[in-house]
Structures are given as C-alpha cells and as structure tokens.
Amino acid sequence: xxxxxxxxxxxxxxxxxxxxxxxxxxxxxxxxxxxxxxxxxxxxxxxxxxxxxxxxxxxxxxxxxxxxxxxxxxxxxxxxxxxxxxxxxxxxxxxxxxxxxxxxxxxxxxxxxxxxxxxxxxxxxxxxxxxxxxxxxxxxxxxxxxxxxxxxxxxxxxxxxxxxxxxxxxxxxxxxxxxxxxxx
Amino acid sequence: xxxxxxxxxxxxxxxxxxxxxxxxxxxxxxxxxxxxxxxxxxxxxxxxxxxxxxxxxxxxxxxxxxxxxxxxxxxxxxxxxxxxxxxxxxxxxxxxxxxxxxxxxxxxxxxxxxxxxxxxxxxxxxxxxxxxxxxxxxxxxxxxxxxxxxxxxxxxxxxxxxxxxxxxxxxxxxxxxxxxxxxxxxxxxxxxxxxxxxxxxxxxxxxxxxxxxxxxxxxxxxxxxxxxxxxxxxxxxxxxxxxxxxxxxxxxxxxxxxxxxxxxx
Numbered sequence: 001x002x003x004x005x006x007x008x009x010x011x012x013x014x015x016x017x018x019x020x021x022x023x024x025x026x027x028x029x030x031x032x033x034x035x036x037x038x039x040x041x042x043x044x045x046x047x048x049x050x051x052x053x054x055x056x057x058x059x060x061x062x063x064x065x066x067x068x069x070x071x072x073x074x075x076x077x078x079x080x081x082x083x084x085x086x087x088x089x090x091x092x093x094x095x096x097x098x099x100x101x102x103x104x105x106x107x108x109x110x111x112x113x114x115x116x117x118x119x120x121x122x123x124x125x126x127x128x129x130x131x132x133x134x135x136x137x138x139x140x141x142x143x144x145x146x147x148x149x150x151x152x153x154x155x156x157x158x159x160x161x162x163x164x165x166x167x168x169x170x171x172x173x174x175x176x177x178x179x180x181x182x183x184x
Numbered sequence: 185x186x187x188x189x190x191x192x193x194x195x196x197x198x199x200x201x202x203x204x205x206x207x208x209x210x211x212x213x214x215x216x217x218x219x220x221x222x223x224x225x226x227x228x229x230x231x232x233x234x235x236x237x238x239x240x241x242x243x244x245x246x247x248x249x250x251x252x253x254x255x256x257x258x259x260x261x262x263x264x265x266x267x268x269x270x271x272x273x274x275x276x277x278x279x280x281x282x283x284x285x286x287x288x289x290x291x292x293x294x295x296x297x298x299x300x301x302x303x304x305x306x307x308x309x310x311x312x313x314x315x316x317x318x319x320x321x322x323x324x325x326x327x328x329x330x331x332x333x334x335x336x337x338x339x340x341x342x343x344x345x346x347x348x349x350x351x352x353x354x355x356x357x358x359x360x361x362x363x364x365x366x367x368x369x370x371x372x373x374x375x376x377x378x379x380x381x382x383x384x385x386x387x388x389x390x391x392x393x394x395x396x397x398x399x400x401x402x403x404x405x406x407x408x409x410x411x412x413x414x415x416x417x418x419x420x421x422x423x424x425x426x427x428x429x430x431x432x433x434x435x436x437x438x439x440x441x442x443x444x445x446x447x448x449x
Contacts (some may be wrong), residue, residue, distance in 0.1 A: 013212045048213045052236060066213070072241075072306045073201040078209060113233060137300030138240065145236045149352050183351075 002029035003038045007063065011118035013045045014066050014076045021069065021083060024150060028088045031130055032095060041087070051088050054093055054108060062090045081134070088132045092123045101168030114146040125161035136161065147179035187263045191310040194255060199304030200248075208309055214405060224442070225406055228342055228415045239346055239355075239413070240299045241306055246339060248308040249290035253336075254285035256316025256328050259409075264321045270380070274321075277372045282363040291358050298354050302368040315398050322380050326391040329373025331398035334436075336366040336371055338408050341419040347370060367426045374427025399436055408443025410437050413444070 004025045006018040025041060040061045047065035055061040068086045070078035096102045096119075105111075111119070121143050127133035140157050147153040154177050160167070196202070228238055250411040258276045264270045293303065312332055318324040340363035347355030379386035403409065411426050418440070 004307065048215060050237065073204060075212075075307060077208070113231075116233075135300060137297070138237075139300070141240065141298070142236045142302040144352070145230050145350050147348070149354070156318070 001036060002026055003036070004013050004029070005040045007040060007042045008045070011043075011066075012047050014051065014070070014078075016043070016045065016066070016069065016078045020080075022080060024080060024084050028084050028091060028132065028153050031132065032088065032091050032097070034091060039091075048075065052090060053091050057094055057097060060091075060094060062087065064090075085127065085133050085135075088127050088130075089120065089123050090178055093119070094128065096169075098121070099168075101170075103169075105169040114176050114180060115173060117142050117146040118172050120154075121157060121160040122163065122167055122172055128161070129164050148183040150179075150182065152182045153179045185262065188319060189255075189259055189368060194252075194310065194313060196308070197313045198227040199302075201304060201307050203307035203309050205309065205311055206208045206213045206309075208429075218361075225413045227412055230346060235346070236299070236350075236369060239343065240296075242339070242343065243296050244290065244301050244306040245288065246336075247296055247303070249312050249336070250285055250288040250292050251322070251331075252310060252313035252316070253328070253332070254282055254289060256313055256324075257285060259316060260321065260324060260328075262300065271319045272323075274376050274380075277376070281369055281372065284369070288362050288365065289421055291362060295355060295358055302382070309388055311401065315401075318394065320387075320393045321388075322377065323394045324386055325373050325376055325380075326395045327398040329369055330428075332375065333366050333369040333373060334399075334426070334428070335402050335408060335416075337370060337422045338416050340410050340423060342416045345371065363422065367414055367422050370423070370426035370428075376411065396435075396439070400439055400443065403436070403440045403443040404439050408436075409440030409444065411441070411444075414440060 004022040006025075007024050009018045011018070014052075021041065021043070025039060026072040029037065029039065037156055038059055040053065040059065042061065042063045043066055044064070045066040048067040048070065049065045049072075050068040052062070052064040052068045063084060069083040071077045071082065073079075091110075099106065105119075108117070121139055123137045124133045124135075128136065133139075139161070140154070143157045143160075144153055147156060156179050160172070160175060165169075191428060228234060228242065229235055229383065230239075232238065232322045257278045261275050261282070264275075266272050266275060312328075315327040315332055316324060318327055344356055344359035347353070347357075347359060376389060377388070381391065406414055408414055408418060410418040410420075418433065418437055420433055424430075
C-alpha cells in the first residue's frame, strides 16, 4: 500500500483539498503498481505556473506548482484529471529510472528540452493506454515545437506515443536526435 | 432588440466557462493573461520550457477575444443611430470589422485545434466586450479599436514570431493574416476618432483618457511592453502604420513598466 503525504495539508490561496489530492495520488500509484512506497507531494500554492519535477527519487518526493493541479476552466480549483496526469507522469519517470534500460539517461537537470519532451511523449502515450492521459494533440504540439513541424517528427511522435513499455533510453535519444538531424 | 447588451448575457454554449473580473483580479497569486502570472514573466518564445503551453493558453484567449470583438463591433453597428450618433460610413467600417472578426474566430478555432487545445479548455473573461459597452460611440471606438485592437497587434505579432522561431508555418502565416486586419481596425479607430472629435477637444481628451484606462487594464503585471520580461512585445512599426504617434507608443511602454513595477513591489 502506497503512503501519500501532502505538503501543506491545507491551502489558503487555492481551493484544493489535500485529502482529495492524496486519494488521487494513491489511485495513480495503484494503477502504476508502485507497491509499498512512501510518496511526499510538495505543492507550491503560491504559483499558478504548471511546473512539476521529481525532487527526490529515493525516497520519492514530488514538487509541483499549484497551477499544475489546477482546473484550467476554474482557476484556483483542483482539476482532478490534470492532477492525476501530473502525478502519473512524474511517477512513471521514477519507474523508468529504476529500470536498467534507463540507467544511461542524464540527470533531470541535464536533460535538454527535446529529450525531455520525447521522454514525456513516451510516458504520456503509456499513460494513455492506462486511461491516465488524454491530451494527445497537446503532446504532439509540444513534440513538434522541439523536433520540427515535419512528417518525420510526426512519425517519430506516433512511434513514441504508441510504444507501450518496450523502449529504453537509447531508443528515445536516437529518435529525438534523429528528428533534429533531419531538421538541419 | 435592446441596446447596450450586458456582458453577462452573451450567448455561449456549454463548452464555455466564464471567469468574472472579480475572480480574476482577486486571485492572490496574481491576475494573468494567456497562462502567465505575475511571477517570472518573460517574453513568450518557443525556447521557454513552458512556451508551447503558454502559447496554447494565449491562443484560446485570442479565440474568445475574437468572439467578443465580433460581438462588440456588431453592437456598435446597432446601438447607435445613423447620422445623429454616428455617420453611416463608420457603421460600414464596423460591419466590415464584423466580417474580419468572424473570419478570425474560424482561423482561431483551427489554430487552437492545431495546437492541441479544445474550445472551452480555459476560462473566458469578458473584459474585452465590457470595453465595447461604453454608451459614447467615440469612447467605445477608442477603447476597442485603439486600445484593444492595438493590443491585438502586439499579441498577433508576438505569436507570429513564436511560429516563425518554432518553424511552424501554420501559426506564422495565420497570425500574419490576422495581424494585417488588426492594423486596419486600429487605423479605423484612429481615423474615426479624429473625424468625430474634429471640433470637440473635450470629447477627444475624454476618449484618449478612456483608451488609457483600457490600455492600463491590459498592461497589468507588465503583460505587454517592450522589455525582455514582457510576454507580449509592443510592436512599434505596426502601431505607427495604424495611426499611433511615437508619443502614444512611448506612453504605453511606460505604462507597462509602471504596471510591472507595481506588481513587484
């Protein structure tokens, strides 16, 4: 059973419910079969930006801006789908890094934008298979911005999006770099 | 049909969710436009990690803005009496603007789809339409066609550059086409302001003051200006083409700096 800790446990600037967030995180962890883990989730409610990152892999600490959990139709209110998707993407990154196929992946801070986006595409595609991510067109737009508005980039996106659990870091790097070489 | 139609009653289908001005301005994290907030503002470019998402949010803001601009120009055709309130030729210009804005709505829907945004994905604020409710046609024209359409020039040029840097020809060319129309709309505002206040200095002054109020509302947090931290860049060349004097452009740039400074302190 995954143990979730939300920090802070009450909010003043946004209308978030820590218990609700913990339940969503717990559901996501269960779907991703994370097992007996402790997850600390730090939320910066002062920020309406949408940044999110893994602050620590062991123990698991996730740090997110409040905006990453926000309902874009109702600012300051919790967007449940967005919250689940953000948490799932970060947890999937942790799961990937724990597998030998991703041992050579650069540290998060050293990942350049195209590589980060390519990895996110692979992640979002797998989450989509699990019913946790729906914004395929948004991901494609992000991918095109980093890899070119071209048929080659679109083919690469389709491949990454539709490759459930069979790629390793070297594949993602090769695909991302390949698109950028084609652009030159 | 009633005149001066209230913003609260604008027709929208169930996909649209409205955010009141009070909610927007009372957000303790800072009011925002186009997905950006008072913290760490920077020029909107694809090189920002969240650049594409900010552009998506801004594109949705442009889309609802186009709807409201269409509604505003349409109301101006209807709300005022021909000859006693405004000349027929001005209504004709507003009718032409409706045609442009309707086309912009369709282009914006296509662009939003291209960028992976759904209609109604972001909240809609009706501040733009509210500026188009002024009962004096001169003030309305100045607020909408000079302040808001002037802002549209800056927004479209910024988005056009975004598309150019990203290598996205769809965004770049669509924004360029809409930008050309906006320059025309602002020029209409400049020409009619001059024409309608030819012998009325007091009305001219009031209209320019109203324009400043609207400009200031849309400069909050330093959203628009000509410094690197302004997400939307003030576009001097196109504003000149649309009838703005250098002094007026300098004023807007200064207003933005002051708004940004107020946010920081």
